[in-house]
Amino acid sequence: MKPVIVFLILIVLLAGCLGKEEIDDLAMVMAMGIDTNEDNNIILTVQIARPGDVTGNTGGGNGESIWTATSEGKTIFEAVRNLARMASRRVFWAHNAIIVVNETVARQQGVVDVIDFFNRNNELRMRTWIVVTEDKASEVVATKTGLEIIPGMSLERLFRYSQIVAEAPRSDVMTLTASYLGEHTHPYLALVNLGDRGINAETPTEFGSIPQAELSGTAVFKHDKMVGKLNVDESRGFLWFVEGIESAIIPLSCPDMDGKVSVELRNNTFDVIPVYKESLVSFNVNVESKPHLVELGCSTQLEHSEVLKKLEEQVEEAIVLDIERMLEKVQQEYKVDVLYLGRIFEGKYPKQWKQIEGQWIELFPNVEVNITANVELNNPLLLENPTRTVKD
Known part of the structure; x- marks a missing residue:
């Protein structure tokens, strides 16, 4: 083989090592919080894992698994750059698990700067979770919460099992960007707040003495600014x-x-059917569920079939009430289509949509949404063998 060819092959093979950075040279951000001060400057809080604790091992530095610091800037970019003043390693964002935005920032400055920052930085992941908090974002980021050694990982894992409770959306940067850039759609983010839920083993009688982060609802946006909850x-x-x-x-x-x-609730189906009649837009919402009876705190004397019927009616009423209350806020109070109803209507009636899309923001608050729920209890074993029985 000619020496020139060998030389070129070696250059290609060695090129993979160029630009490689050792883990000991990096400050790996695990969580990020965004607040503002009296001058409307950005206060950025970052939670950085100590090198020995990135994989969950203990023993870093003075025994603390994380290093938390703040920086200030007129923009997110400037605040990020100013972190270099105090960091002894290059700040590395690829492992950032969650962004916590203070409610004041979300309402007054909006989240467009966050979207811009994440879309321009190739280290940042679009699947990073992003939430809004009523508390200071710095406090949420700095609070030792959950079961993980690194609090940022605990915040991220709030979403791992969030579908079990169904009380907040699974909001990440990609979803935020798509809803912001999409026509006739508006963003939504999960709400996270600090609640006094943790118990100190040394003072167990002081129930709820340790703040813990918890999912607590939904932040609704109009364009890039938060308008309600x-x-x-x-x-x-x-x-x-x-x-x-x-x-x-x-x-x-x-x-x-x-x-x-x-x-x-289990085995659920949900359908939204758009209707266009006499130049009026409406939607029929159908919910079907085959839930399980998992707790029976009473010993009813009614026939099983009668109990099932009454419980099914209660579940149906609860489902409809949740949706109606939500629609009242979204349509009447906030007046923003975070439900993608316009997009659903366009999918079925593209020609009619072209006629009304310019007025959709005015039409949406008055669009009729008809809700029906059909529930069939699927596991009434507690009725057959109740723990609590009727005594004479």
């Missing part, structure tokens, strides 16, 4: 439209006596 019940009604619901617990009352019943 949905609580956890309204968020459950909202999730039918944007993600679907795999599982959710519906607490009910015993049909004929005091006591509580828990029903878990």
Whole structure:
């Protein structure tokens, strides 16, 4: 083989090593918080894993698994760059798990700068979770919460099992960007707040003495600025439209006596059918579920069939009520189509959509949405063999 060819092959093989950075040279960001100060400057808080703890091992530095720091700038870019003043390693963003945005920032400055920052930086992942908080973002990022050694990983894993409770959307940067850039769509983000839920083993009688982060509903946006919130019940009604619901617990009352019943929604189907009649737009929403009876806190004397019927009616009413309350806020109060109803209508009636799309923002608040729910309890074993029995 000619020496020139050998030389060229070696150059190609060695090129893969160029630009390689050792892990010990990097400061790996695990969580990021965005606040503002009195001058409307960005206050950026980052949670950085110590090199020995990136994989969950302990023993870094003074025993702390993370290093948390703040920087200030007129923009996110400037605040990020100013981190270099205090970081002894190059700040590396590829492992960032979550972005926490303070509510004031979301309402006044909006999230377009966050979208811009993530779309321009090739280190950042579009699947990074992003949330809004009523608390200071710096406090949420810095709080040691959850079961993980690194708090940022605990915040990320709130979404791993969020579909079990169905109380907040699974919002990431990609979803945020798509809803912001899409025509006639508006963004939504999960709400995360600090609640006094943790118990200190040294003072167990002081229940709820340790703050813990928890999902707490939905932040609704108009274009890039936050305009309102949905609580956890309204968020459950909202999730039918944007993600679907795999599982959710519906607490009910015993049909004929005091006591509580828990029903878990399962085997759910959800359909939105657009209707165009006499130049009016409307939607028929159909929900079907075959939930399981998972808790029976009463010993009813009614016939099983009668109990099932009454419980099914209660579940149907609860589903419809969640959706109706959500629609009242989204349509009447916030007046933004975060439900993608315009897109659904366009899919079925493209010609008619071209006639009304210019007026959709005015039409949306008054669009009629008819909701029906059909529930069939699928696992009434607790009725056959109740733990609590009626005594003479």
